[in-house]
Amino acid sequence: MRDGVAQGTAWLRLGRRAGGERLLLLAARVLARLKIEGAERIPAQGACLFPFNHASQPADLLVNLVIRQRRPDAHVFAAQGWQGQNPLARFLARTGDRDAEARLLRAYKAAGLSGGELLRAYRILSDDGAIALAAEGELTWDGRLPHPLAPGAAWLALRTGAPLAPVVSVGGYDMQPRWQMDRLFLPGRLTIRAGPPLRLSQTPQTQPNRQAVDAANEQLWEAMAALVGESSGIV
Amino acid sequence: MIPTLLWRCPLCAADDALAQIPRLFRGDLVHCRACRAQWRLRRVPGDDFYLKLTRDGDRRDMALHLPTEGDRQSAPLQDGAERSVAAWYDAMKATVRLAPIHDPALALHPGETLYLASGPAMLQAEEDDPRFFPAPAPTTSVSRAEIRVPRSGLEASAGHSLDPKKPAKASSPEDAPHHMDKRAVRGRPVGAGRLFLTDRRLAWQGEAAACDFPLARLNSAHALLADGLVLMVEMRLYTVRFLRESLLKWVTFIGLIAPQVEAATGHRIAVSNF
Numbered sequence: 001m002r003d004g005v006a007q008g009t010a011w012l013r014l015g016r017r018a019g020g021e022r023l024l025l026l027a028a029r030v031l032a033r034l035k036i037e038g039a040e041r042i043p044a045q046g047a048c049l050f051p052f053n054h055a056s057q058p059a060d061l062l063v064n065l066v067i068r069q070r071r072p073d074a075h076v077f078a079a080q081g082w083q084g085q086n087p088l089a090r091f092l093a094r095t096g097d098r099d100a101e102a103r104l105l106r107a108y109k110a111a112g113l114s115g116g117e118l119l120r121a122y123r124i125l126s127d128d129g130a131i132a133l134a135a136e137g138e139l140t141w142d143g144r145l146p147h148p149l150a151p152g153a154a155w156l157a158l159r160t161g162a163p164l165a166p167v168v169s170v171g172g173y174d175m176q177p178r179w180q181m182d183r184l185f186l187p188g189r190l191t192i193r194a195g196p197p198l199r200l201s202q203t204p205q206t207q208p209n210r211q212a213v214d215a216a217n218e219q220l221w222e223a224m225a226a227l228v229g230e231s232s233g234i235v
Numbered sequence: 236m237i238p239t240l241l242w243r244c245p246l247c248a249a250d251d252a253l254a255q256i257p258r259l260f261r262g263d264l265v266h267c268r269a270c271r272a273q274w275r276l277r278r279v280p281g282d283d284f285y286l287k288l289t290r291d292g293d294r295r296d297m298a299l300h301l302p303t304e305g306d307r308q309s310a311p312l313q314d315g316a317e318r319s320v321a322a323w324y325d326a327m328k329a330t331v332r333l334a335p336i337h338d339p340a341l342a343l344h345p346g347e348t349l350y351l352a353s354g355p356a357m358l359q360a361e362e363d364d365p366r367f368f369p370a371p372a373p374t375t376s377v378s379r380a381e382i383r384v385p386r387s388g389l390e391a392s393a394g395h396s397l398d399p400k401k402p403a404k405a406s407s408p409e410d411a412p413h414h415m416d417k418r419a420v421r422g423r424p425v426g427a428g429r430l431f432l433t434d435r436r437l438a439w440q441g442e443a444a445a446c447d448f449p450l451a452r453l454n455s456a457h458a459l460l461a462d463g464l465v466l467m468v469e470m471r472l473y474t475v476r477f478l479r480e481s482l483l484k485w486v487t488f489i490g491l492i493a494p495q496v497e498a499a500t501g502h503r504i505a506v507s508n509f
Binding site for chain 2: 033079080108109110111112113136137138139140141142143144146170171173174177178179180181185187188189190191
């Protein structure tokens with residue numbers, strides 16, 4: 001599997017040098033029939049959070065490309081591994097991304113350990129920065145949007161007053177489901193859809209309590225579910 | 236593969252019974268080794284994966300089929316029935332209950348109930364975890380006076396007493412220093428063994444070491460992609476990689492027992508979505 005990843009990153013690096021991210025998007029349009037809807041809704045400036053659904057790794061990669069086309073300064077939360085270096089940073093570095101480590105925020109798979117990175121995210125948003133994050137916290141197992149979402153996005157939105165601009169992928173799950181990550185299923189039919197910005201709080205809340213975060217989280221889930229097209233995705 | 240998601244047969248409720256057989260240019264086959272049911276896997280690009288039942292199982296009486304409310308595919312299961320993988324997953328989850336099991340490999344405390352026992356697994360711990368990697372004892376050429384580390388601190392981190400008259404103390408999470416910043420933390424293999432889940436603890440029975448993780452001290456249990464179960468016990472990280480079974484089964488059972496632990500002790504365990 002490592003050889004496959006190395007080979008994949010070599011192709012991505014080559015593609016990047018040949019035509020940049022536009023070539024990757026072109027390949028996605030051909031191989032995954034990629035459609036992008038509502039890209040103009042992605043705020044080009046100002047503090048903003050971009051919650052996306054964690055459907056599959058290829059879909060997430062393309063969602064982040066679409067976000068970065070409008071917001072090149074966007075940071076991204078990525079799962080932190082055990083070996084010090086972030087796996088996504090390593091992957092992006094292999095594809096030729098030079099500042100990958102600097103624009104990544106570490107999300108730990110353990111309760112409470114991401115607190116420091118949440119504070120770093122708070123400072124980024126306070127400086128009018130942008131952050132993309134998988135709102136569920138981890139990849140979906142069955143293609144549906146898990147309920148409830150992880151509380152990080154809602155807490156940050158309440159704490160900073162920054163708007164949430166959801167960007168979701170529809171049809172990305174079957175390209176590489178979590179239960180078969182050693183294989184990429186092509187062709188795909190992928191749609192990336194940006195929703196209207198959602199403001200959970202007009203002013204920053206200094207100490208959002210659990211009820212406020214839960215209510216905000218529910219509001220975000222409903223906005224994302226509507227974009228994904230799930231009528232009742234509660235699982 | 237499908238058995239990672241469907242870790243239990245949705246028809247006969249046998250654990251770890253499904254197997255996926257890849258086929259070129261045709262949909263893969265999935266069959267149950269326990270009830271001999273068989274499905275054909277079909278992918279619809281941009282939509283989902285579907286499993287079509289091509290051979291009914293032998294032990295349907297054991298199964299519970301509880302389609303979720305509002306499920307458009309709630310027709311009775313029969314040969315030829317095709318449902319999305321998500322719908323089969325719902326049917327499988329409807330069969331899951333906390334039921335006592337017995338395994339002679341784990342000695343239970345009085346009144347304790349065993350719910351889950353793994354097959355072979357690999358455990359990884361933080362490289363300075365005193366539970367598994369005690370600090371090296373000072374060599375005989377070094378006098379105690381030369382040891383700069385305060386004795387109590389060394390005892391705490393090593394989990395052992397330096398006084399030969401004093402019995403060795405079992406290491407406990409309270410003794411371990413708490414590490415909030417995990418950026419520089421490295422994992423180190425502990426070795427092979429088996430993991431057990433009871434109503435009180437997660438018990439690791441390894442070839443090299445055995446250890447209990449009381450559920451009242453378990454902070455979280457998360458699935459790391461499809462590879463490993465990440466446990467955090469009082470700020471210490473552990474990863475268990477199951478060699479022959481789905482980690483989703485473990486996430487599910489810990490997720491089922493977490494509310495019981497919270498009701499009994501007030502301690503909340505964060506668990507991945509399942």
